Amino acid sequence: SQTIHQWPATLVQPVGSPLSLECTVEGTSNPNLYWYRQAAGRGLQLLFYSVGIGQISSEVPQNLSASRPQDRQFILSSKKLLLSDSGFYLCAWSVLGGQGNEKLFFGSGTQLSVL
């Protein structure tokens, strides 16, 4: 069965420090991978998605970047964190389901607090 691992679960970082969040998927190959951010009281916002190794698309211009060094590994990074980067970050992967609908599966999330 497929599983998705995301870590760390919580992170407190000072402004201006670097960031690296990692996500790995097991039990599937060539998944679509996503990074979402969820601000308090807001809907999920898609940050990046990847359809293959080294292929990254950014949805929103920001202080963050993403990389996919391996088929089932997705990394979210920043060189210098801003206060506005605080939020709940979710990694997700998808597979094509019935009737052409993608089924999206989320990781357990990382609560990032930038102080």
Place this chain on the structure above:
Amino acid sequence: KNQVEQSPQSLIILEGKNCTLQCNYTVSPFSNLRWYKQDTGRGPVSLTIMTFSENTKSNGRYTATLDADTKQSSLHITASQLSDSASYICVVGLKGSNTGKLIFGQGTTLQVKP
């Protein structure tokens, strides 16, 4: 502008009672509508997915309805349990995207009290 709006923002009910959550959307072209359950501090988990041609889908005590004409959906929870306390998110998928282009509502926070 593609938007998904949910109501109410929050809801408190007693254990064993039923409740209905609402979702209105202005998303085009429409592909599908999903309901997710998100426990506090966790990732969302899929409850139902409905396409344009489906107007109801059940998953245990959860029943989702879809009216594609009025662009409305509802999630009905029957005989609520304490474990139903969570945020429920309505999500609409865009047609023609193979990269999971989804528009998320802000969620309804449900609290079930004993």
